[in-house]
Amino acid sequence: MTIESQLLEMLKQAAKDVSKNAYCRYSDFPVGAAVCGGSGKIYTGCNVENVSFGLTMCAERSAIFSAIAAGEKTIQAVVIFTPTESLTPPCGACRQVISEFGDDVQIVSFSNLNCSGPQSIQELLPSAFGTLNHSE
Numbered sequence: 001m002t003i004e005s006q007l008l009e010m011l012k013q014a015a016k017d018v019s020k021n022a023y024c025r026y027s028d029f030p031v032g033a034a035v036c037g038g039s040g041k042i043y044t045g046c047n048v049e050n051v052s053f054g055l056t057m058c059a060e061r062s063a064i065f066s067a068i069a070a071g072e073k074t075i076q077a078v079v080i081f082t083p084t085e086s087l088t089p090p091c092g093a094c095r096q097v098i099s100e101f102g103d104d105v106q107i108v109s110f111s112n113l114n115c116s117g118p119q120s121i122q123e124l125l126p127s128a129f130g131t132l133n134h135s136e
């Protein structure tokens with residue numbers, strides 16, 4: 001499982017750039033995500049927090065929902081950036097949303113110091129909830 005290196009670099013730059021737009025006044029923990037849709041276009045999202053904390057939306061889902069709203073039917077890759085030393089992989093809710101788009105989505109997390117290899121949703125969310133059989 002690999003992402004073409006030029007595409008990965010574009011996704012990483014887009015995720016890093018959009019993290020600067022994060023609305024994270026409560027956590028001061030900006031996150032940026034970039035998604036490559038099936039068309040090859042790149043979509044971005046950042047976390048958007050709310051004073052009612054449970055309403056906060058993650059960067060990953062923001063990016064995925066933007067891709068779908070733009071007409072994408074499939075997702076090739078999700079790249080997540082946090083300006084930290086350690087990596088921040090997607091939360092459980094985002095993993096479930098990623099799993100909706102099949103087994104071939106490649107997921108990369110990177111920080112100021114580290115970068116994960118591409119991971120599959122099966123690695124990050126084995127036995128995901130669902131009724132769809134994506135292998136058909």
Ligand SMILES: [Zn+2]
Pocket residue numbers: 058059060061090091092093094095
């Ligand atoms: Zn999340």
